[in-house]
Every structure is written in structure tokens, then in C-alpha cells.
Amino acid sequence: MRISGLFAKITATALVLTISAFAFFAFSQEIPKSSDEIRVGISYGASSSDTVEIKSDCGFDIASAQSDFQHYDVSSVIGKASSSGITLSTKLGGNILSAAKGQEIIISNENALLTVGNTSYRGKIILFINSSGKITVVNKLPVDDYLKGVLPYEVFTSWPEETLKAMAIVARTYAVKAMISSSHASDGFDICASTHCQSYGGTAKETERTNNAVLETSGCIITYNNEVATTPYFSSAGYYTESVSSGWGSSAELFPYLTSVYNPYEDYRRITNGKWENVVSKNDVINHVSSFYREKLSGNITDISYERQENGYINSASITDSSGKTIKLNTSSSVRSFFGDLVKSANFGIAETYVPSGRSTPAVTVISANGTYEMTNIGGYDYIDSEGQKKCLGVESVYVFDGKGSGHGIGLSQYGAKYMADAGFSYEEIISTYFPGTELSYLE
Numbered sequence: 001m002r003i004s005g006l007f008a009k010i011t012a013t014a015l016v017l018t019i020s021a022f023a024f025f026a027f028s029q030e031i032p033k034s035s036d037e038i039r040v041g042i043s044y045g046a047s048s049s050d051t052v053e054i055k056s057d058c059g060f061d062i063a064s065a066q067s068d069f070q071h072y073d074v075s076s077v078i079g080k081a082s083s084s085g086i087t088l089s090t091k092l093g094g095n096i097l098s099a100a101k102g103q104e105i106i107i108s109n110e111n112a113l114l115t116v117g118n119t120s121y122r123g124k125i126i127l128f129i130n131s132s133g134k135i136t137v138v139n140k141l142p143v144d145d146y147l148k149g150v151l152p153y154e155v156f157t158s159w160p161e162e163t164l165k166a167m168a169i170v171a172r173t174y175a176v177k178a179m180i181s182s183s184h185a186s187d188g189f190d191i192c193a194s195t196h197c198q199s200y201g202g203t204a205k206e207t208e209r210t211n212n213a214v215l216e217t218s219g220c221i222i223t224y225n226n227e228v229a230t231t232p233y234f235s236s237a238g239y240y241t242e243s244v245s246s247g248w249g250s251s252a253e254l255f256p257y258l259t260s261v262y263n264p265y266e267d268y269r270r271i272t273n274g275k276w277e278n279v280v281s282k283n284d285v286i287n288h289v290s291s292f293y294r295e296k297l298s299g300n301i302t303d304i305s306y307e308r309q310e311n312g313y314i315n316s317a318s319i320t321d322s323s324g325k326t327i328k329l330n331t332s333s334s335v336r337s338f339f340g341d342l343v344k345s346a347n348f349g350i351a352e353t354y355v356p357s358g359r360s361t362p363a364v365t366v367i368s369a370n371g372t373y374e375m376t377n378i379g380g381y382d383y384i385d386s387e388g389q390k391k392c393l394g395v396e397s398v399y400v401f402d403g404k405g406s407g408h409g410i411g412l413s414q415y416g417a418k419y420m421a422d423a424g425f426s427y428e429e430i431i432s433t434y435f436p437g438t439e440l441s442y443l444e
């Protein structure tokens with residue numbers, strides 16, 4: 001294993017307030033209005049269902065392409081997929097309306113939440129048949145109402161108010177960006193409800209604190225050069241974030257604000273998964289490698305070479321298997337992806353040592369890439385079993401992965417935002433730290 005001296009330049013100056021405008025903006029893109037509604041994919045694709053039940057406490061207003069809204073005073077409606085489209089009926093089987101393939105059924109009630117499965121939603125529920133012949137369920141609602149259902153899933157609701165506001169703005173920017181252009185356009189919505197985009201759970205976990213953070217920042221988004229910024233975020237970092245060019249191979253010129261920044265306030269040692277370690281037998285590493293890469297290898301891993309940047313992230317690695325095949329990884333996200341569940345982020349080092357067979361903890365002091373570690377649980381290799389027999393454990397060769405932070409490392413660190421607010425920084429300062437050179441603007 002070699003650790004070469006290739007250091008990426010870390011250009012951002014942390015904690016310099018660069019937000020310069022709080023004005024309504026003349027956007028060069030077609031920007032959604034503050035009151036515009038976002039389409040959130042609740043279930044879609046091959047794993048979606050062919051029957052969906054929607055409940056309401058005070059009836060429904062239902063429309064399709066062929067019919068205007070009409071009120072139905074029932075507590076439940078059921079959509080069923082068929083080869084020709086969707087049929088919507090009451091629970092007792094009374095037919096309400098049908099929609100052909102390619103057409104939507106819109107279910108609404110301005111005075112009540114609509115419940116799908118066990119989750120209640122603000123706004124409308126839209127049903128249509130997808131390419132798998134199942135029912136795609138979309139929740140269409142104003143962006144701020146959507147954010148009320150995002151924040152409780154993306155932060156701890158007990159976190160400081162300034163952290164919640166920063167996250168509301170970052171999540172709103174992410175949502176508005178998705179409304180302008182989205183990889184889900186072909187799915188028939190703007191954003192999905194899972195961690196793929198932003199976790200969203202309807203009204204289930206709404207709290208007054210998170211709702212207030214959304215309302216008090218209403219319409220506020222992050223912009224760069226009069227365009228909506230790209231605002232990824234992740235759980236935690238070990239002081240440094242990763243740049244978008246090294247992390248995802250994206251253009252540093254297009255996203256100068258997604259550079260590696262330093263936040264000394266993030267106390268990663270106190271965070272779950274903020275500082276982590278995994279010990280794995282060398283012969284077992286291959287079993288942890290993500291399936292995408294495992295399929296490309298044809299034997300155990302025999303050599304791991306990597307280059308670590310000054311910010312800690314590994315953005316270049318070369319992995320060789322016993323057949324001599326080598327995989328080269330050129331971004332930190334591909335490195336993180338390669339090592340699967342062995343790593344929480346690409347900010348890690350690998351040390352080699354020996355442990356007694358079957359033990360998960362090294363029995364010796366390890367000089368790791370992050371410094372010297374006094375490993376606990378130090379034991380001899382001999383032991384006396386329950387019948388008084390002296391036994392000897394063999395030793396095996398292991399890799400120790402020790403790292404900092406959790407997630408892709410690009411953009412805003414959620415825990416970093418928490419610790420900055422604890423230290424007295426405002427949401428504006430949190431955002432200008434993680435997205436240096438950007439501005440805050442307001443949707444009309």
C-alpha cells in the first residue's frame with residue numbers, strides 16, 4: 001500500500017460571510033413562483049402497487065382529464081390498475097371514474113388531509129398508470145408544505161433554530177432545482193420521497209419547530225450567478241468537506257461554490273458515525289465490496305493503492321485482485337461506493353495489521369493513516385478454554401479502515417450546521433460557509 005503526496009488545493013476560506021444580497025432576483029432561468037406546487041413521487045416504478053386506497057375525513061373532490069372536480073362524500077376511494085388505465089371506485093364498489101393510460105386522476109380536498117397507506121398528506125394526490133402497468137402515486141402541494149414533511153426526516157427537530165432554517169433553505173433550493181430540471185421528469189414528477197432525492201413523509205413527523213423554520217424562511221433559496229444553486233448535503237464531515245470535482249468528477253468551473261471547505265466547529269468525534277473504524281480480514285474485503293464492482297473482479301483483493309487529499313478524502317484508488325485484474329477509481333464517491341459497508345465516507349485511511357483469528361479487534365497497536373491508535377481489547381494469542389485446555393488462536397492479516405464523517409461530503413454537512421449554530425452562527429453564515437460565493441434570493 002502506498003500513500004502518495006498528491007494534495008488537492010483547498011481554496012475556500014471558512015466562515016467568511018459572502019452573502020451579499022437579500023433581494024428579489026431577476027433570474028436567468030425560468031424559476032418557479034413561491035406558490036407553485038411541486039410533484040412528489042410517493043410510489044412509482046415496478047415496485048409500486050396496482051391498487052391504492054386513499055382516505056379522507058370529509059370526502060373528496062375528484063377530477064380527470066375528461067371531468068371537472070366533483071365532490072364525493074365518501075371516506076375512502078380505491079384506484080385499481082387495468083390494462084386500459086385506472087378505475088377509481090368507492091369502497092363499496094361504486095364506480096367514480098376511469099382514466100385511460102397517460103391520463104391522471106386528481107384527488108383533492110382543501111379542508112382535509114388525504115391518507116395513502118398509513119401516511120397523511122397535505123395537498124392533492126394524483127394517480128396514473130406507469131410503464132410497469134402499476135399505479136404511480138404523486139403528492140402535489142405548495143413547496144413550503146412539502147418542506148414541512150422533509151425537515152423532520154433530514155434533521156433532528158431539537159437542533160438549533162438557525163440549523164433548521166439553514167436546512168429549510170437548502171432543502172427548498174434542492175426542491176426548486178428539481179422543479180426546473182429533474183432526473184424524475186420521465187417518471188412524471190419532480191422529486192421522489194426517498195433519500196435518492198430528499199426524504200419526505202407527509203405530515204407524519206411534522207413539528208412546530210421545523211414548520212416555523214420553513215415559514216420564517218419562506219421563498220428563500222440559494223443562488224449563484226442569478227441561477228438556482230445545486231445544494232447537496234450529507235450527514236457529517238471530519239472538519240473538511242469534499243469538492244464536487246474530486247467527489248463526483250463535476251466541473252469546478254460550473255460549481256465553484258461546491259469546493260472543499262473547512263469547518264472547525266464540527267465536533268465529529270461526538271457524532272454517531274463521525275469517527276468510525278472497521279477491521280476486516282484481507283480475504284473477506286471482497287465480500288463487502290458493492291455488487292456493482294464485485295462483479296468486475298474475479299478473485300480476492302490482493303492490493304489496495306490510494307491517494308489521499310489534504311482534506312482527508314480518497315479520490316483516487318487502484319485495486320488489484322488475485323487474478324491480476326485492476327480497478328481504477330477516480331472520484332471519492334466511487335471509492336466510497338466500492339468499499340460498500342466497510343466505510344461511511346471516502347475520508348478514511350487503511351492500515352494493515354494482524355489479529356488472532358476470529359477476533360474483530362486488532363491485538364496490537366496500529367499505526368493508521370489517521371495517526372497512532374492504541375487499540376483496546378488487547379489479548380494474547382493463547383487462551384484456556386472452558387475445559388482447561390490451552391488453545392492457540394492463529395493470526396490473520398487484516399485491513400483496518402478508519403475514517404471520519406458520514407456521507408458523500410459535498411455541500412452542507414448537517415452536523416456541521418448544527419455545531420455552527422451551537423457556536424452562535426446564523427443560518428446565513430452557515431450557508432455562506434458551505435456554499436461560498438452564493439447569495440440568498442427570494443422566489444416571487
Ligand SMILES: [Zn+2]
Pocket residue numbers: 184191192193194196197198
Ligand atoms: Zn429521487
